[in-house]
Amino acid sequence: xxxxTTLTSQTVQNAVRExxxxxxxxxxxxWASQLKPGEIMPVVIWQQAIAIFRDTQGNLHAxxxxxxxxxxxxxxxxxxxxxxxxxxxxxxxxxEGHCVSIPYLPDTxxxxxxxxxxxxVQEKYNLIWIFPGDRALATTCQPPDxxxxxxxxxLMVPVSAHFQAHFSICNENTMDVFHGFLHQKLQGWFDxxxxxxxxxxxxxCAEYNVSYKGRMAQFLGLSDRADQVTTLxxxxxxxxxxxxxxxxxxxxxxxxxxxxxxxESRSFAFFFFKVRLPKWVLNPLRPLLQNLLPRFVLLxxxxxxxxxxxxxxxxxxxxxxxxxxxxxxxxxxxxxxxxRQYEKFVQESSQSQNNHQGKSEKSISFxxxxxxxxxxxxxxxxxxxxxxxxxx
Numbered sequence: 001x002x003x004x005t006t007l008t009s010q011t012v013q014n015a016v017r018e019x020x021x022x023x024x025x026x027x028x029x030x031w032a033s034q035l036k037p038g039e040i041m042p043v044v045i046w047q048q049a050i051a052i053f054r055d056t057q058g059n060l061h062a063x064x065x066x067x068x069x070x071x072x073x074x075x076x077x078x079x080x081x082x083x084x085x086x087x088x089x090x091x092x093x094x095x096e097g098h099c100v101s102i103p104y105l106p107d108t109x110x111x112x113x114x115x116x117x118x119x120x121v122q123e124k125y126n127l128i129w130i131f132p133g134d135r136a137l138a139t140t141c142q143p144p145d146x147x148x149x150x151x152x153x154x155l156m157v158p159v160s161a162h163f164q165a166h167f168s169i170c171n172e173n174t175m176d177v178f179h180g181f182l183h184q185k186l187q188g189w190f191d192x193x194x195x196x197x198x199x200x201x202x203x204x205c206a207e208y209n210v211s212y213k214g215r216m217a218q219f220l221g222l223s224d225r226a227d228q229v230t231t232l233x234x235x236x237x238x239x240x241x242x243x244x245x246x247x248x249x250x251x252x253x254x255x256x257x258x259x260x261x262x263x264e265s266r267s268f269a270f271f272f273f274k275v276r277l278p279k280w281v282l283n284p285l286r287p288l289l290q291n292l293l294p295r296f297v298l299l300x301x302x303x304x305x306x307x308x309x310x311x312x313x314x315x316x317x318x319x320x321x322x323x324x325x326x327x328x329x330x331x332x333x334x335x336x337x338x339x340r341q342y343e344k345f346v347q348e349s350s351q352s353q354n355n356h357q358g359k360s361e362k363s364i365s366f367x368x369x370x371x372x373x374x375x376x377x378x379x380x381x382x383x384x385x386x387x388x389x390x391x392x
Contacts, residue, residue, distance in 0.1 A: 003197040007327040014324075016168045016335045017316050021046045021259045022345035023133030025241050026143045028256045028268045031160070032123045035060075040084070042075035044260045045132045050119060051075040052128060055082040061095035062119040062130055068099070069114060125149055126158070127256070127268055133345065134352060144242050146254050146270060152279070154252075154272040155286060157293050161267045161302055165313035167241075167259035168338050170267065172331050173309055174243050174255060175236055177208045182304050186297075195233070199333045201340065205237045206330040238334055240341050250274055263313060271298065 021027075029043040029052065040053040042065055049065035051074040059082070065073050067086040076087040083092040083100060092101040097116035105111070120131040120138035125146055131138040148154045163170050173179065180189040189210040196207040210233075215226045224230070237244045243255040251273050258266040275282055275289070282289075315322070326332060 001199050003199055003329055003333060005194045005197050005329065007194070008329070009325050009327050010329075010332055012324045012326050012332070012335065014316060014320055014322070016339055017166050017320070018262065019168070019339055019342040020345070021132075021167070021241065022341040024131075024137050024345060024348070025133070025141060026122075026129040026131050026138075027241065027258050028127040028143070029130050029258060030128050031158075031268075032060075032126050032128050035128065038079045040075045040077065040079065041128070042073070043130070045130055046259045047261050048132055049073070050130060050132075051077075051084065052121065052130070053079050053084050055079060055095070057082065059095070060121045060123055060128065062121040063093060063095075063097050064117040064119075066116070067091060067093075068116055074116065125270070134348070144239065144244065144254060144256070148252055148272045149270070152283075153274065155275050155282065155289055157271040157273070157290050157298065159269045159271060159294050159298050159302070161269070161306065163265045163267070163306055163309050164263055165265055165309045166262055166316075167257055167265040168335065169309050169312050169316075170257065170265045171238065171243075171334055171338065173305055174245075175204070175206060175238060175330050175334050176328060177206075177210060177234065177236070178328060179305075179308070180210070182308060183301055186300055186304070191231075194328070194330065197330055197333065199337070202337075203237060203239045204330065204333045204337055205235065206333075207233055207235050210234050236330075238337065240337060263317070 023046065027045050029045065029050070030041055035041050035052065035054050037054050037056050037058050040051055043050050043052060050062050051065040052060065052062045054060055056079065061084070063074055063084060065075050067074055067077075067088065069086065069091050070088055072086055072088045074084055074086060074093070077085045078087070079085075080092055083094050085092045085101075090101075090103040091099055091114065093114075093116050094100050095118065097118040099111050099114035099116075102111060118135075120135050122129050122143075124143050127143075129143050149156065177189070177192045177194075180192060184190065189212055191211040193209045194206060195209055196205075198205045209231055211229050211231045213227070213229045232247055232250065235246050235248075241257055241259075243253070243257070245253040245255070251271065253269060253271055255267055255269040258268070260266060271293075273293075277285070
């Protein structure tokens with residue numbers, strides 16, 4: 001659906017700062033190269049603690065980070081072959097979460113029905129991805145496609161970030177091209193104009209015209225000369241729950257969001273640049289540029305964004321009833337989409353739970369019980385969210 005691009009004042013309610021995620025998507029949790037065979041990585045996806053381990057064969061597994069015996073965090077344990085052993089009593093769990101060994105029981109004794117929830121996990125683009133929702137739906141979608149990842153014509157720069165803020169605030173920052181004012185001392189962009197805005201049930205796409213000038217703009221191919229102003233179209237697509245941004249033929253950004261909790265988020269990003277250097281010059285310089293660009297350019301921009309994002313979060317926490325005025329319709333569309341996706345997940349989870357209630361025997365894992373409690377504690381009814389939000 002095509003939306004108006006007029007910058008008009010709208011009053012925004014704050015329920016969007018409290019909603020959870022749609023868990024039926026793949027979320028990145030860490031760099032795959034940082035998890036070696038025999039190692040364990042603790043992560044959190046929207047208040048769900050998960051222990052990821054790579055077995056001695058190099059395969060990835062993801063279990064709820066709580067031993068079914070005593071609730072001890074499994075990431076404190078050790079990898080035993082293809083299993084994860086709890087640090088407390090040595091109970092071992094395979095990649096599916098089944099208890100397969102208790103060291104102080106005789107081999108002939110039947111093991112208890114202790115089950116840790118397992119999560120679908122995969123490795124792609126040097127990222128570890130977890131599917132925290134209904135595992136039956138894990139095969140119906142995939143992590144975002146990144147065709148530039150293996151293209152030698154692009155210079156790829158991976159960057160990660162950590163925010164003490166709700167993921168909605170982080171997402172709005174990514175969509176909001178008008179905050180180039182913040183980065184002006186870093187030779188950022190200026191004079192943005194929103195030219196197109198489209199919305200679907202699962203995505204928001206905004207297109208802006210943006211102007212660039214300066215030596216950094218020239219190096220990145222945004223301007224032919226440092227003293228010349230160049231205006232280019234930029235497309236920002238929020239394909240829930242991740243972002244894709246492109247300056248055609250110049251640069252691209254894939255930004256994957258990891259919501260950790262109500263006031264904590266992470267991101268994993270790949271920047272792709274078309275550097276104006278011959279390949280025989282660029283290829284030996286790749287490792288150097290991949291180190292220098294984040295340190296002297298990208299992380300400086302990011303530090304400014306983090307300061308603003310966390311300031312916004314602190315103000316919200318100090319007064320959740322404070323009213324705000326937004327004039328960028330792309331931000332309103334982002335908020336609307338975040339609420340809509342969460343409502344969808346709550347509804348689907350409720351239906352799934354009702355389908356299981358008729359069964360005579362069902363074991364609910366520690367993580368599933370926590371997830372249900374988190375939904376109840378953090379969410380009002382979807383209708384109430386929609387009514388209070390008035391998101392346009």
